[in-house]
Amino acid sequence: MHKVIVVEDDRIIRRGICQAIPWGEHGFVVAGEAGDGEVALELIEKEQPQVVVSDINMPFMSGLEMAKQIKERSPETRIIFLTGYEDFKYAQEAVKLKAFDYLLKPVDSEYLLEKAIEAAADWEKESVKEKRILESLPLLQQKFFQKLIREGDYRVDVENELLGLDVQLEGPFFGVILVKNTIELDLEGHFFKEKITSFISSHFNELSCLVMNADVGEYTILLSLENDHDSRKGELAQALFNYLSKEIDDTITITHGRAYPNMFEIGKSFLEARVAMDMKHIVGTGKVISLDETVSKCDQKEELIHDLELKLENQIKSGLPEKADEALFDLSTAIVDRKTVALADLKVLALKFSTMLFFEIEKWKKEDTTSSFNSSNVYKEIMELRTLTEMTEMLHSLIEEWSSAMYKKRENNYYSHVDQAIKYMQGNFHDSSLTLQKVAELIHVSTPYLSNLFKIEKGFNFGDYLLELRMKKAMELLGDGNIKTYEVCERVGYSNPQYFGICFKKYTGFTPAEFKKKFK
Known part of the structure; x- marks a missing residue:
């Protein structure tokens, strides 16, 4: 049965909606009713109904205000608004809040029931879709890591693949921990992963990370780190090993790769953790192993x-x-x-x-x-x-x-992709729409590929070089003294004078006006 809650300050109308409509015959149960938004919110949070039928104009808390909070407390609930006011502003707000429908009073009972059935069907469709996504996510994660092992991080667009798996980490550095138990603990494959996730949430809740399925009995932890020497990666690996060794009657091996400054380079960290895991037959199982510690044994x-x-x-x-x-x-x-x-x-x-x-x-x-x-x-x-x-x-x-x-x-007098990008930037830095993605498309390479090349070949990133081009030109123009700041702003590729001023001061230590006065 689908739950419906009716919110209406007019008691007669409210009782009519609850009792006159044959809800039960169409797969609904009236899970509650309320005369204002404040009371309704408590009911909605408790019952998590599929459908809410609500008046818009009510005392204490309007239907619109209530709907904003419903999106936080019961985000999947479909809302059908009723109103006696043919005022377009209510419809506009209803659309902004993604209400399922907006009906004018007096509303026909059969028509309201029809809309409630449609809303419940829409909820059901979305629920099935989300369930399928959740059920398939572990398999998709495993396929991604298997592809990474098979093809290497250089041939896989790691950043786009992770975005497709809804992975979002802030950085600025990224690293990987790999956790392996010798046997799968249950048919569902959830128990081990839940243990890992629960421990991290309880003991390292300040650390931004995500636990993903890498293989049967093997899980990858993707981490946001402060720098390439962030000690929390090693601390988490050791603490997690100590915890799992006590909780699980099985041999646990944990490895971790190095930290890298770009999201797409997280593939390198995974492969390093993977290699260290493969070396467990040499250095031993039931321990924490890092790639650096492994190769240092050579000394x-x-x-x-x-x-x-x-x-x-x-x-x-x-x-x-x-x-x-x-x-x-x-x-x-x-x-x-x-x-x-x-x-x-x-x-x-x-x-x-x-x-x-x-x-x-x-x-x-x-x-x-x-x-x-x-x-x-x-x-x-x-x-x-x-x-x-x-x-x-x-x-x-x-x-x-x-x-x-x-x-x-x-021998081929190679002219690199980065050189091509730099040449284009030097001639087009005044274009306010100039971005890494745009330049990458123009020279027919991927965005993460070009970003990586800048760092490796030139030792600086795309954004820093573009900023330097624009600031040097701005300094040259302002030094002439006969040009307005907003004109300089436009000629060096900025559409917002305030933002240009912030960038200029950060780069030179002076505001445009101060620079103009001092150096003209």
């Missing part, structure tokens, strides 16, 4: 091997693939001579240097959309390594990939 070796590792690391950082290949050969030779490095240590070593080489390859090859390079596949190869030779060959192939991409770019 616990004999002095010669340690020195050669540092040499290889420095050659990669210096951008010298030939020298890096030589250092790799020396390192593998030293390991053979010592005969003391375990297979587990080799895998961790491979993980450390492959991670560094991924970055170099992506830096030089990011414009090549036809490239088949996939870091996720290499991570899988690491887990299957059995010999030092296999490790050396894998790293050697990555160095060759890096070298090839580097020299191909230089």
Whole structure:
């Protein structure tokens, strides 16, 4: 049965609506009635009715005021307004409040019942839709993370995919924690996730985060962080591990990746947490593992091997693939001579240097959309390594990939997407509609892709560069002294003089008027 509540200050009309209309025959039960909005709100909050039939003009609290609060207390409730006043302003307000319908008194009983049936059907349709979305969300989340593992964060538009899953985090930095239990705890798959969510809400409620399904018995926690060294990620991982270990009779392993400054880079953090989780067979289960802690184990070796590792690391950082290949050969030779490095240590070593080489390859090859390079596949190869030779060959192939991409770019006198974007911005900074999305569309790349390229290639972001272009031109114009501030505002791409003034003072330390007076 659908619930209906009648709100009308005229007692006779109210009783007529409640008793004269055969509600029960059409699947309704009158769950309550009230003579004003204040009394009705208590009823509505308690009963959560599908339909409310209400007069608009009532004492104490009008129907419109009541409707505003209903949207907060019982947002799915459909409201049908009744009024004896043919005043358009009431209809306007009713539309703004998304009322289901607006009927003029005296209203025909059959017509009111017909509208109530339509309202209940609309509620039912929306309810089924939302239920399907909620039921399918865990599967959609799993598909997203599986796609990320299969294709890598470079080929997946992570930001748009997350928005499609209704993921909204403020940042400014983002990180991932991955939680794994060895067996699924129930057929519904809710119990483990609810434990995680409940703990975070109770003990880390100030931390903006979201728990998502990553796989069977595996959950991802997406986090908003203050900076890339935010200690709360590690604190949450350890505290959650301690809690789950006591609550659940199962082996729990928790891993976490690094923090990144862009939402679309959260894919990197997930893949790092995923790699650390795959390494649990090497470093052990039933603990908290971070990628940084995992790769740092490479430093616990004999002095010669340690020195050669540092040499290889420095050659990669210096951008010298030939020298890096030589250092790799020396390192593998030293390991053979010592005969003391375990297979587990080799895998961790491979993980450390492959991670560094991924970055170099992506830096030089990011414009090549036809490239088949996939870091996720290499991570899988690491887990299957059995010999030092296999490790050396894998790293050697990555160095060759890096070298090839580097020299191909230089030989072709490569003109990057960022260079194209900058050239366009320099000629069009006066356009007030100029945005990252607009520029990305003009040069035929995605918005997150271009944003990432700015940071990696140039060391600054799109917004900062656009601001600098506009402010330098504004300073030049104001320095002439014969131009009005509002004219400068328009000529450098601002439609709002007040906002222009705020940006100008933030950039120069002076208001436009102060700058003009001081430097003309």
